[in-house]
Amino acid sequence: MNNRFALFTSPLLIALALTSAHVMAHGDDDAPAKPNCPKGQVYDTRSQKCVRQTSSLVPDEDRTNYAYQLAKDGRYEEALALLDTLKNPNTAKALNYRGYATRKLGRTDEGIGYYLQSVQLDPHYAQVREYLGEAYVIKGRLDLAQEQLQQIKSICGNTRCEEYQDLAEAINDSSKT
Numbered sequence: 001m002n003n004r005f006a007l008f009t010s011p012l013l014i015a016l017a018l019t020s021a022h023v024m025a026h027g028d029d030d031a032p033a034k035p036n037c038p039k040g041q042v043y044d045t046r047s048q049k050c051v052r053q054t055s056s057l058v059p060d061e062d063r064t065n066y067a068y069q070l071a072k073d074g075r076y077e078e079a080l081a082l083l084d085t086l087k088n089p090n091t092a093k094a095l096n097y098r099g100y101a102t103r104k105l106g107r108t109d110e111g112i113g114y115y116l117q118s119v120q121l122d123p124h125y126a127q128v129r130e131y132l133g134e135a136y137v138i139k140g141r142l143d144l145a146q147e148q149l150q151q152i153k154s155i156c157g158n159t160r161c162e163e164y165q166d167l168a169e170a171i172n173d174s175s176k177t
Contacts, residue, residue: 039078042066060086060094068097076101092122100131108138126155130163137174145171 037043037050043066044051044058051058063082071079079101086094095118103111115132118125133148149171152164159168 036069036073037066039075042082043069060088060091064091064094064097067094068100071097071101071104074104076105090117090121092118092125092128095121096125096128096131099128099135103131103135103138108135111135112139123151124155126152126161126163129155130167133167134170137170140174142171142174 041050041052042058042063045062063086067079067082070082083089083094083098095114099111099114099118102114112135115128115135118128129148129152133145136145149167152167153159156164
């Protein structure tokens with residue numbers, strides 16, 4: 001009896017553990033994790049595989065989300081190149097991710113410009129407020145970073161959301177130096 005139970009539960013527990021680890025490894029995005037495609041390719045959610053980033057079949061949303069994944073993986077130039085292929089590059093999300101990649105490349109002022117464009121399109125987008133605040137911290141403008149922190153608090157309705165916590169930590173860390 002115990003052996004049959006073990007045979008049944010072991011694969012189930014392994015599958016559960018793998019699923020949990022897979023979800024946790026990809027952090028704050030609600031979207032399912034995407035594979036790490038080779039340079040010049042993008043993950044297409046419809047076909048569920050990597051395809052050439054020049055393919056007209058890949059929708060802007062997939063390109064935008066994959067560009068962010070590239071940027072989070074430190075592949076900033078590739079992220080920017082992929083964002084350059086968008087049919088509509090002027091969305092709050094695309095501009096935010098463009099700002100993120102340029103800021104991470106050390107072009108903070110340029111990144112701030114993209115963040116501000118994103119804020120104009122969607123003033124209630126907490127993530128862009130966080131990244132804009134972090135850029136202000138880099139520039140030494142803690143007053144402006146604090147303004148973004150208050151905007152995030154208003155958007156989230158509390159101080160427990162990830163964007164608020166991350167920016168508060170960046171502000172706090174900069175005050176220590």
